[in-house]
Amino acid sequence: xxxxxxxxxxxCAEITSRLPKxxxxxxxxxxxxxxxxxxGDPSAILMTCGLETPGPSTLPCRAFDGVDWLVDESQASxxxxxxxxxxxxxxxxxxxxxQAASSADVAQALGPLIRSYLPxxxxxxxxxxxxxxxxxxxx
Numbered sequence: 001x002x003x004x005x006x007x008x009x010x011x012c013a014e015i016t017s018r019l020p021k022x023x024x025x026x027x028x029x030x031x032x033x034x035x036x037x038x039x040g041d042p043s044a045i046l047m048t049c050g051l052e053t054p055g056p057s058t059l060p061c062r063a064f065d066g067v068d069w070l071v072d073e074s075q076a077s078x079x080x081x082x083x084x085x086x087x088x089x090x091x092x093x094x095x096x097x098x099q100a101a102s103s104a105d106v107a108q109a110l111g112p113l114i115r116s117y118l119p120x121x122x123x124x125x126x127x128x129x130x131x132x133x134x135x136x137x138x139x
Contacts, residue, residue: 004050006090007035012049014117015092015110019047024105044100047110051091053121054084061086061125064107067114068125071103083107085114087123 006012012035019037021028026040037047059070072082081103083094092114094106 001031001033001036001038001046001048003034003036004048004090004093005052007033007048007050009035009050009090011117011119012090015049015113018113020109023109024101026101040097040100044097045106046095047092048094049090049092051084051093053089053091053123054086057086063125064104065111067107067111068123069107085118086125087121088114088118089121090118092118 004012016035016037019028023039023045026044029038029041029043031038033048035049037045039045054070057070059072062069062071067088068086070084070086072084075082076098079097079099081096081098083096083103083106085092092110094110096103096106
């Protein structure tokens with residue numbers, strides 16, 4: 001694993017020093033990259049803290065227990081999802097083998113740490129259906 005650009009952020013140190021021993025039945029493994037975590041053998045969950053906060057995205061955004069996550073399913077054919085915190089600085093990204101670990105378990109395990117140590121930026125998940133179109137002026 002490679003550390004993220006902002007891996008030395010103190011918030012990432014707070015989180016990585018408190019990572020759970022297991023997530024979704026997967027045991028935590030040693031990583032040698034700063035602000036990272038891994039669970040399972042082979043790794044089913046890989047976490048990196050210190051990424052740039054994502055801006056607006058067309059990816060699905062799902063809120064779970066007070067944390068918003070962008071969900072990239074582009075590698076679903078390989079049984080992988082990428083989850084990235086949205087509206088938190090710095091961001092955390094999780095690569096997940098969804099046949100070996102549950103995204104709900106990941107969100108539940110990491111959510112309290114994220115809420116406690118990663119400041120919210122004010123951005124929240126919204127969907128296109130939440131937006132209302134401006135009325136069209138009549139001629």
